[in-house]
Amino acid sequence: MSLSLDEVKRIANLARIEVVEEEGSAILAQLTDIFSLIEQMQAVDTSAVSPMSHSQDVRQRLREDAVTEMDQHELFQSIAPQVEMGLYLVPKVIE
Amino acid sequence: MQWETVIGLEVHAQLSTRSKIFSGASTAYGASPNAQACTVDLALPGVLPVLNHGAVERAVKLGLAVGGKINSPSIFARKNYFYPDLPKGYQISQYETPVVEGGSIRIRVPGASGADGGEKVVRLVRAHLEEDAGKSLHEDFHGMTGIDLNRAGTPLLEIVSEPDMRSSTEAVAYAKTLHSLVRWIGICDGNMQEGSFRCDANVSVRPRGSDRLGTRCEIKNLNSFRFLEKAIDYEARRQIELLEDGGTVQQQTRLYDPERDETRAMRSKEDAQDYRYFPDPDLLPLEISQSWVAELKSAMPELPQDMRVRLERDYGLSGYDAANLTTDRETAEYYEMVVSQLPSDPKLCANWVTGEIFGYLNDEGKSFGECPLSPAQLAQLLVRIKDGTISGKIAKEVFRQMWAKASEPASGAGSRSQRGVENLADEIIESQGLKQISDSGELEKLITRVIAENSRSVDEFRAGKEKAFNALVGQVMKAAKGKANPAQVNEILKKKLTE
Structure with a gap:
């Protein structure tokens, strides 16, 4: 599988990672290496192996449905850059 | 060209847990801003999500109610996108192995002008658990x-x-059926104003007879059945016009504007890969044991579709009545309690629940839970119709008074609310002398008087005019102030006129 420089830029943009022009080709080379390793691994017959979603063979523990958290918004907001009327203020985002 | 509209719905049902899906913060509606956002919800560094037992339980209940497959293990995944109402930079959702896969919902489709358009089965793809995002105020x-x-x-x-x-009518029927189902099994309060039940509609059109799907547009966040219907109708029209003008439909996410009754492009659809889903390493595979499923299954109430069939079969109700009585559990339970006191006439019980009770609640904008009259109170009134104490017409007047009395709050010392007073119907019938005249002697006297006073009608009847007889019955009923038994009046009057 080969990757293009445009795809590298697109992925970087989706992940909000800033990639300057010179870095692009270096990252492309590194990712291409990773992909070739994956390609190698894909030659292994895994038809009898179920996909692993977690590295440990343990199961999710569940929490009882109860309210255990109290209102601490003042404490949390004391480190926020900007707050008004209990709201966190962020740079304007409208799609 | 004849076009066919194709619709699939994605419904977001907010589960009625006390706390959030991955944190112990409250889910109560209407709290002051950020009072219910804890460290996990804020995505502060070092915190971990812990899954809520109650959320999983509710998802499994839905799976059981629709006959879907319950996956175990079920996997949580990160859906990555950046928006400030989602401080982690991803939403925890499910991708490859949702809690529920498959299943179906049987709907009743209304036909033209309120007629019954028959049944239809809508298949489900899946139902998965996820967390909601916060709110942005611009x-x-x-x-x-x-x-x-x-x-x-x-x-x-x-x-x-x-x-x-295949139509907005079917889509609304499906959404309403699902809405009543989630409330029935107690997993969601269904409050659409508060956003507890939101629909996204995927709409495409294709030439009738084609089996290929057209390019679809997704209309987001439709929070009322009316908007759902109007948005689909508008969108289908828009796509058909576009295609007929030689254009093509772009796959898009669109928003419905109720004020202008149109949909507008919001963003072009990102590919599924753009979200870069991957299993969330913070959450382990969720195991749902067979014994847990069995336990939930045994505690499930009778489902509305099963109850509907039972009411038709055992009580001889029409499909329409049965569907109306099973729109929510309060109504269904109320109806069954009325019938339990008048098992000889389930149809009469159905008529009064769907007629008078629905009508009065509707006029007052109340839900069934707010019905002031108990099933026992209604049943007593119906028993009095059955045993001939009052006519159906008088019963409506008694009902009106019962409703008014039961709606009054208890006021001051010594007075008490009529709510729950079991013999309310009898009290009203008794105190106002509304009992039918069953003493035939009294009735005969009344009829003799009417005959004497209406000699013209009598002559006409004797001359062969059937209509004149009805006029005489009317006069007798009027003289009896509606309290005479019509069958008895007919009988005595006929006898007297042919003497």
């Missing part, structure tokens, strides 16, 4: 956006249907 913050994270982390069950619906 006004009045001097160019900034205000963020309230109270809703962030609220448990949602996203229920995805196959594109099995």
